[in-house]
Amino acid sequence: MSRLWSLIFYCVPVFATVTFLMALNGVWPFAACQMPPSLSTAGETIDGLFNGIHVLAVVILLGTGAAIGYVLWRFDHRRNPDGKAQYFSHNTALEFVWTLIPGIILVFLAFYQMNAWSENKMVRPTTMVSGIEQPTPPLVLVKAKQFGWEFHYAGADGMVETADDLYVEGLLVVPRGQDVVLQLESRDVIHSFFVPELRLKQDVVPGMRQFAWFNSNQTADVDILCTELCGWGHYKMKARLQIVEPAEFKTYVDGLEATYQPPLASAAKQPSSISVADAGGKRD
Ligand SMILES: [Cu+2]
Missing domain, CATH: 1.10.287 (Helix Hairpins)
Incomplete structure (x- = not known):
């Protein structure tokens, strides 16, 4: 034997x-x-x-x-x-x-x-503001929840968590070739923000404010996944990440501002220039 x-x-x-x-x-x-x-x-x-x-x-x-x-x-x-x-x-x-x-x-x-x-x-990316090097402010506040992803864009003031934030669910659009900083928070339990193509994975813990960043040199359309078993609907907790040219990103955010409705009034409308037909939040 x-x-x-x-x-x-x-x-x-x-x-x-x-x-x-x-x-x-x-x-x-x-x-x-x-x-x-x-x-x-x-x-x-x-x-x-x-x-x-x-x-x-x-x-x-x-x-x-x-x-x-x-x-x-x-x-x-x-x-x-x-x-x-x-x-x-x-x-x-x-x-x-x-x-x-x-x-x-x-x-x-x-x-x-x-x-x-x-x-x-x-070491978070930095930006020069009035000749002083400062940590790059978050472009988007990401809120994880059972079982989806909310994206709150900084409005005209360039800061998240202010009254002019623009809210979208299930679709994250970011510019190519720039340092993108995300502020990650959870509404309920522990989740984990994962984009394999960006080699980016970050736990999202209730009560904590965390930051994640990346810089992509290519345009793309990929999945955002949750990699923390967060409840019965964990399997469907997806969103879509679109990396677009900076000009297209600006058009997108301008479109959001023009059509934005507070989340409680109705779901935020999407501009026609970006297809959200297969956005994770809607697909599932
Ligand atoms: Cu989750």
């Missing part, structure tokens, strides 16, 4: 490595396991980090799988005269090594990811 187990332990990392290489090279059916092409200027850094850690994990899996398989095969009970498997309670040198190596790897990862984390989560 132990020989069978040793073969199984050999097979697991081999199978994992083969599927990993197939996914990496876009081979069916594992091609779908890859992240979609990046739309964000930060994509290259994040993908480099993601793939680097993935390769490291594959090497570790291969090493541990092979080690377990070898030990099961080599120290089989049939190789012992008394018919029992070899047994020892501990080995200080071995335990030191298998603690030290993961420790070194984790310290390495802590430094390796520092720049990517800092750029994407800590």
Whole structure:
């Protein structure tokens, strides 16, 4: 029986490595396991980090799988005269090594990811205002709720959470080639704002005000997903993100201002220049 187990332990990392290489090279059916092409200027850094850690994990899996398989095969009970498997309670040198190596790897990862984390989560983009560098104000206040997304655009005053905010549900339109800062809040439970193409994921926690930012160099029309299990309707908690040329974005916001109705009076109307037929909030 132990020989069978040793073969199984050999097979697991081999199978994992083969599927990993197939996914990496876009081979069916594992091609779908890859992240979609990046739309964000930060994509290259994040993908480099993601793939680097993935390769490291594959090497570790291969090493541990092979080690377990070898030990099961080599120290089989049939190789012992008394018919029992070899047994020892501990080995200080071995335990030191298998603690030290993961420790070194984790310290390495802590430094390796520092720049990517800092750029994407800590250091918010800045804007020059009257010659003074200031954090870029949020373009949109995103409110997550069971089970949809509200987008409150800064009105003429350029600030969110003021009386002239423009409210849209299920559709986020942003300009291409600019730093877009989002202010994220929740109306009820914990949600998570996720756009795989932007490599952007941020938990949205009740009572907290969080900021997320991105800069896309391409126009696009993609899904916004919730990746926190937030209730029975979690599966349908989607919205649409459209990244458009700056001129088109201006036309869109101007159109919102012209047609805007307070949310309590009626649903905000959409300008005709942007199709919202497949906006997440309506589609579901
Ligand atoms: Cu949710």
